[in-house]
Amino acid sequence: MEFELWWLLALPITFALGWLASRLDLQQWRREGEIRRDAPVAYFRGLNFLLSEQQDKAIDAFIEAVTADPNTVDLHFALGNLFRRRGEYERAVRVHQNLLSRADLPAAERQRAQVALAQDFFKAGLLDRAESVYTALTTTPYQPEALAALLQIHERTKEWPRAIDIAGQLERLGAGSYGRQIAHYWCELALQHQQAGDLPAAQDALDRAMQAQPQAVRPWQLRAALAIQSHDPQRALDNLRHIAQIQPDFTALVALEMARLFQELGQSEEGRAWLITQLQxxxxxxxxxxxxxxxxxxxxxxxxxxxxLQTHQSLLAARRILDQASSPISPEPARLALAQALDGAMKSRQRYRCAACGFEARNYTWHCPACQGWETYPPRRTEELQLIAP
Structure with missing residues (x-):
């Protein structure tokens, strides 16, 4: 093997190139180290403020950290979440839109930023813009979360057919059972048809509600209302009596209407005996x-x-005693005073209370306006619940 002169030149050239590369790497490392030293200090300072519930100072610290290192994605998310928690939705939107405007943002982080932006729009009440973003997320790994949010949006906007479709998708994804919600969506749709005068469409919607939840009470109650509207009191009464077969606890909600129908049909004696059995x-x-x-x-x-009253010692029952003409209470001033005292005490006791969130309503409602839950109100008023509690 012959020795060539250029080999002697290759050695110093290789050494020089290696030395130059090491210097460049060292400078880059130093620059990154300066950024890492600056950003974490502000970041951890912001965390300390956040833990001590000083949100204003935490936001200032996070802004400082983001300014020191604009490429830090997690800091943007932390800052945007803080703005949203404080109700500063416009600033939260700007933070997350700024992230989405970056062409170098990885796909996973882009989807995460879309979720955060959709949450900003939802909290701000911009439901149409939130719906648009969540719809785009239904083809991503965030599909279950996006569908659940879309379901809430459609409930708020009363778009019941779309709510039914979304709830069905969630069931097929294995996100749980939505039969109860779907039944109520069909009931809401039936009410819309009823108000529009389309009774066949309303009846069809109620049939679908019963298919979604065979033990549902509300479809039978609404079927009775349709029968009354069609001047068929016997069919209305039969529908209401069916409630006692599927969920007898809910018979109280329709008892007064049933008594009226019994009277209208000339079945007062039969109705009285039947209702006494239910009462017992x-x-x-x-x-x-x-x-x-x-x-x-x-x-x-x-x-x-x-x-x-002797069996169920409630103020409501005591008030019924005073309402009877043959009540032996005397003299009259004492009777009136007792009635007024009972009326005052009953104001806070004759409400229905949501079992999920505790929100109280004067009249029974199928949909809690506070927690948005369906059929979360027990069919008894608060005082009666206290009496039967173990």
Whole structure:
């Protein structure tokens, strides 16, 4: 093997190139180290402020950290979340839109920024813009979260067909059972058809509600309303009596309407006996009122109310005693004073309370306006719940 002269030149050239590369790497490392030293200080200072609930100072620290290193994605998310928590939705939107405007943002971080932006729009009440972003996310790994948010949006905007479709998609994804919600969506759709005068469409929607949730009470209640509208009181009564078969606890909600239908059909005696049976098995003040409505004898009404009061010592039952003409309470001023005292005490007790969030409503409602839950109200008023609690 012959020795060539250029080999002697290659050695110093290789050494020079290596030395130059090492110097460049060292300078780059130093620059990155300066950034890493600056950004974490502000970042951790912001965390300390956040933990001590000093959000204004935390935001200032995070802004400083983002300014020191604009490429730090997590800092942007932290800052945007802080703005959203404080209700500064416009600033949160700007932070997340700034992230999305970066061409070098990885796909996973881009999707994460889209989720955050959709949350900003949703919290700000810009439901149409939130819906647009969440719809785009349904083809990403965030699909379940996006669909759940879209379901809330469609509930708020009362777009029941779209809510039914989204709930079905969530069920197929294995996100849980949505039969109860779907049944209520069909009921809401039936009410829209009823108000528009399209009774066949309303009936079809109720049939679909019962397919979605066979044990649902509300479709039978609405079917009774349709029968009344069609001047068919017997069919209405049959629909309401069916409620006692599937969920007898809910009979109290329709008891007064049933008493009226029994009277209209000339079945007061039969209705009174049937309602008394329900009252014995599932005591509720509305069932008692329905029985009293069908009882013509004043003395018997008083004894029915007194018997209920002796078994279920509630202010509501006591008030029914005072309402009876044959009440032996005397003199009249004392009777009126007692009635006024009972009325005042009952104001906070004759409400329905949501079992999910505790929100109270004067009238029974199928949809809690506070937590947005469906069928979360027990069919008894708060005082009665306290009496039957173990």
């Amino acid at each position: 098995g599932y005591p509720a003040i509305d069932l008692l009122d329905a029985v009293l409505q069908l009882e013509n004898d004043a003395s018997e009404r008083y004894h029915l109310a007194l018997g209920y």
